[in-house]
Amino acid sequence: MNGQTAFPVPGVRLGIAAAGIKYAERDDLLLIELAEGGSCAGVFTRNAFCAAPVQLAKRHLQAGAPRYLLVNSGNANAGTGVQGMTDALRSCALVAQATGCEASQTLPFSTGVIGENLPMACFEAAIPKAQADLDENGWQRASRAIMTTDTRPKLISRQFQLDGETITVTGIAKGAGMIRPDMATMLAYLATDLAVQPALLQQCLEQAVHPSFNSISVDGDTSTNDACMLLASGVSPHAGVTDADSPAFNSLCEVVSEVCMELARELVRDAEGATKLVEILVSDAADEAEARQVAYTIAHSPLVKTALFASDPNWGRILAAVGRAGLQDLDIERIEIWLDDVCIVRDGERASDYTEEAGQRVMDQQEITIAVRLGRGAVESRVLTCDLSYDYVKINAEYRT
Template sequence: MTASDPVVPGQLRDLVWHPVGGVRLAAGAAGIRYQGRDDLLVMELAPGSRCAAVFTRNAFCAAPVRVAKTHLGQAMPRYLLINAGNANAGTGRRGLADAESSCAALAALGDCAAEEVLPFSTGVIGEHLPVDRIAAALPELLGRLDASAWPAAARAIMTTDRVPKLISRTFQIDGRTASITGIAKGAGMICPNMATMLAFIATDAAVAPGVLEACLGSAVTRSFNAITVDGDTSTNDACVLVATGACGNPEIRDGASPEYGVLQSAVDAVCVELATAIVRDAEGATKLVTVQIEGAADVDEARAVAYTIAHSPLVKTALFASDPNWGRILAAVGRAGVRDLDIDRIRIHLGEVLIVDDGGRAPDYTEEAGAAVMAEPEILIRVSLGRGPAEARVLTCDLSYDYVRINAEYRS
């Protein structure tokens, strides 16, 4: 695989990104909640495009999630319709009707069935979707669909995000150059339980539907399902992967083929970069933190320890303060629910600095060495459990004053 330089979030204007054959986009201002900015996005997919998606497992999943899952089971989509500022969640039967009405409005203009439209929403929970504003904005958006509108699309789906998130690559498959480009939004209410937040990724490679689903599931496990900001799983999470086939390669049908391996690597790379960009942009965050667990008996055990550390408010506030309070990390490991944990076998590192060994403070550890690591903008917390070969990695961030302020003022 060959890849372009990734587009750095927040610096979209001058960096290279790649249009995806068979995908056109348009963003516009519908006045859903925000004034003076785009908050509505239409993505048009060429006929014959394949689509796979994963959705939140929150029991109070939003109306657009329910409608999108139903529609995806009935037809391959021609359009994706995304709005920011209103989640259309906790809105009961009216919310479902509003989501369906939005799809119908776009389908009527786009000359397709309503089932060929997938709706997505993000924003405030519990408020009814202003369908009339969305419907009124659609004709203008459809009139200026453009394959080059990815940067505008990345901005239109933002809520509390500080920067847009756009990643783009190329890769070689069957002697052809294929493109893959993705956008995502998310900065708070971020904790994986399928995918996380909203993410829309498209490639012009030709991929069979079942293979596309497997590819997305694998990529999500390694990326969006391995991050957390605040431990809260949204009602609206969704991740969509589209394959238009415009590249002209023979359709990838075999999940064990070399071509599939190339595709999987490209999708993994885009998902990981988007997921990392979300954590970097987390509400109020000042540090990107990797929690690496090694020597676990199995992956579930490793993930349990990683998330216990990553979710700990005490650990996260120590990270914000650049305070090497290693006792907080030790306590999180101890309460992670690992059966028969032998604390004498645990080793904990901050970066390359060994802080815990043989059940207590490492003999050579100094507060100055720990503080130097904690002052860095990117921090590695590495824990070896000494129980087996399994490992897991989770990305998280610190917890600052601004996280409280942003969420306290969210609806004001």
């Protein structure tokens, strides 16, 4: 991803600083500035223990007119009670001081260890530095500043033509562990220079998040700090989007969805300890809920995940996961299971033409699709996941993230 071109988004500037929150001399504070009059959309974790910054970001988003997003890595400010909210409010006040905006115009975001108070002295010193650093070309450094156990930054940038104008959509994200987003995933920020009416921007983001960030799972653990934000600066000469039925809105949604999907894939590829990217496609379902239920049951099965790590075509474990997914009146004789183009189960038993060699060939790949046909309807759903390796255990047993 390092070679990914980051098209700057006119009307959006990024400032980065090394605040020393967890590690010394590492960029860990990011300030994103949105041009006056721009709009902002966001989706947030559904974890009941949502962190103080998430609560405050939601409130400030409701208040309208957001101008700044403040992001720190190294400390999640979650499970910190009253002090956590005081610190989050104070961080917004510090941005107001440095920029001249209102405190309620800043949305705060934090990622890192749960249950420790924010080191506010670090914020006091670093926020003015980040403000002084604001630049439209800050995306690459920003993508690194928000990392925790990520091994590489995630940045996707696209341009498209709209009524003769070049429009940009650039996005960054961080992931690694505690990933089973239930609304959006931990810290993804996208921006465009197109003018978009706020309700439509929110609609565009929600549509894009469902099949991307909300359809990935590393370990089934939904973070307390998930958030995905989409900014629209409106600085483009284009007249902007005010109608959900317009071609302009469709074009924007398409590109935002693509950027979200690519970022989501990058999150799974760089998940803690992951060696494989696995797509679970459940089709012929009666409704989306049951398709996702089966997909997530497979995606969360430690036995399936360790078999994937071992490149072992141990399809009995996939079959057992489908069987325990809790679907009422599941007719196992109608079920098919495929590894890429190899049918392993047909009519509820091993396909007669299946060979271990064919299964092995697919399992040896770095990217694998497990497809399950339920034979109950016409709905399909996809979930992206990864394998479970020694390194996942190592990373989560040895380090407190």
